[in-house]
Each structure stands twice: as C-alpha cells, then as structure tokens.
Amino acid sequence: MKPSDIDPGLLSRWEGAVAFRLFADQPTPTLTVPEQIAAQVGERILDGRLQPGERIAEQELADEFKVSRGPVREAIRVLEREGLATVLARRGAIVTELSADELRELYQIRAGLFDIVARQVAATRPPELLAVLRAGMQRLDALAVLPDGGDAYAETTYRLLIIAARFCGNQRLQRMLSALSLQTLRYSKLGLASVERRQRSARLWRQAMVALDRGDAERLMTLSRQRIHESGEEAVRRLAEDHA
Numbered sequence: 001m002k003p004s005d006i007d008p009g010l011l012s013r014w015e016g017a018v019a020f021r022l023f024a025d026q027p028t029p030t031l032t033v034p035e036q037i038a039a040q041v042g043e044r045i046l047d048g049r050l051q052p053g054e055r056i057a058e059q060e061l062a063d064e065f066k067v068s069r070g071p072v073r074e075a076i077r078v079l080e081r082e083g084l085a086t087v088l089a090r091r092g093a094i095v096t097e098l099s100a101d102e103l104r105e106l107y108q109i110r111a112g113l114f115d116i117v118a119r120q121v122a123a124t125r126p127p128e129l130l131a132v133l134r135a136g137m138q139r140l141d142a143l144a145v146l147p148d149g150g151d152a153y154a155e156t157t158y159r160l161l162i163i164a165a166r167f168c169g170n171q172r173l174q175r176m177l178s179a180l181s182l183q184t185l186r187y188s189k190l191g192l193a194s195v196e197r198r199q200r201s202a203r204l205w206r207q208a209m210v211a212l213d214r215g216d217a218e219r220l221m222t223l224s225r226q227r228i229h230e231s232g233e234e235a236v237r238r239l240a241e242d243h244a
Contacts, residue, residue, distance in 0.1 A: 032074075034075040037061065038075040041061065053094055055093070056085055073176070082179065082183065103187045114161065118217055122220050128167075133160060133209060139156055140156060150194070190236070190238045192234075205227065208220050
C-alpha cells in the first residue's frame with residue numbers, strides 16, 4: 001500500500017474510541033462524581049500539569065469541583081489504585097514519584113501482555129487494524145523528527161496498542177493493557193523524549209508492521225519487546241540523571 005492510499009481519518013475515528021484518560025472504556029455520563037474528578041486530575045498528572053511528588057490538595061479540589069471532601073478522597077483512592085497517586089501518613093496525597101524499579105516491573109508485564117495481542121493479530125491480520133496501524137505509523141514518522149514531538153509520539157503509541165488489543169476480542173486483556181499502558185505513559189514520555197530515540201522506535205514499528213503483514217508472530221513479538229525494552233532503559237537513564 002502506498003502512503004497516498006492511507007486514509008488519515010481512519011486513525012482519528014479509532015482514536016475517538018480510546019481516549020487518553022482514566023476509564024477510557026466507559027462513556028463519561030456513566031461515571032460517578034469521584035470517578036469524574038479522578039479522570040480530570042489523572043489527565044493533569046499524565047500531561048505533566050501535576051508533577052511527580054506534587055501535593056494533591058483535597059480542599060482545593062473540593063472547592064474547584066464544588067463538592068465535599070468525601071468525593072475527593074474517593075477520587076484520590078481511584079488515582080492510588082491506578083498508580084498515579086500515593087497517600088502518605090499525616091501528609092496526604094501526592095503525585096506518585098517515578099521509579100526505575102516500578103518502571104521495569106510495569107514494562108515487563110506490559111511486554112508479556114502484548115505478546116498475547118501480537119499472536120492474535122498476527123494470526124488474524126484484520127484489514128481494518130492493518131489500515132489503522134499504517135496510518136499510525138505515518139503519524140509516528142512525522143512526530144519522530146519534531147523536537148517537541150515526544151509527548152504526542154508516546155500518546156500515539158499508547159492508542160495504537162489499545163486499538164490493537166481491541167481486535168483480539170478479549171475484553172479482560174483490553175482492560176488490563178489499558179490500565180497498564182496508562183501507568184507506563186509517563187515513563188514512555190521520558191523514554192521517547194529525544195528525536196534519536198523516537199526515530200529508532202519508529203524504525204522498529206515499521207519492521208514490526210512488515211512482520212505483521214507476513215503473519216510472523218515470533219518476529220512481531222521480538223520487535224515489540226525490543227521497542228518496549230529500549231524505551232524503558234532510556235527512561236531509566238533519564239530518571240537516574242534527574243536524581244543524580
């Protein structure tokens with residue numbers, strides 16, 4: 001397929017179904033008040049408006065959302081469950097600090113779950129998924145060379161992974177990967193911050209697409225694990241620099 005044959009609107013339509021937020025698999029009107037608060041505060045954590053270690057002020061949130069502190073505490077418990085907040089004794093809640101040990105654990109689990117996705121999609125090769133991935137790779141190629149394209153690149157890879165999981169027909173797997181990918185997103189942004197790293201990642205995505213076209217599950221899994229590992233190690237390196 002030539003680049004000119006790729007429908008750029010197809011990726012956008014699918015992205016609308018995998019919004020970059022907590023509770024991505026639920027329509028907003030069905031969320032409870034604490035879940036709605038958690039979703040909005042979670043967005044601030046994931047896009048960097050709330051930084052690691054920063055205090056999550058209960059009363060300020062209660063005033064902002066015009067609720068009592070009870071729903072805010074419930075929202076913080078949701079964020080804690082998702083790994084985005086940490087509740088400290090006598091200090092309250094803070095944005096969870098980034099940790100090299102946690103990063104390695106999360107990436108190891110994520111890679112294992114994606115092996116299941118890789119086997120399934122390599123066996124079935126759904127035409128719509130292949131088209132979405134090709135459109136996604138066009139975007140990744142464009143973002144890879146932009147000096148400030150790191151966050152958008154990481155968010156695009158997050159969405160492509162969740163879209164691929166949806167084609168497996170396994171809702172539990174999809175929910176697990178959605179939650180895990182959300183927890184790793186802050187690390188992914190670190191690991192993909194440089195143009196060099198994103199260009200390397202984009203090459204691995206293209207090689208994986210060739211393997212998928214051929215139905216080569218083993219090659220697809222190897223390339224996906226390599227891409228996840230390299231981004232993880234770069235994130236670890238950057239964390240070490242920040243704490244030096």
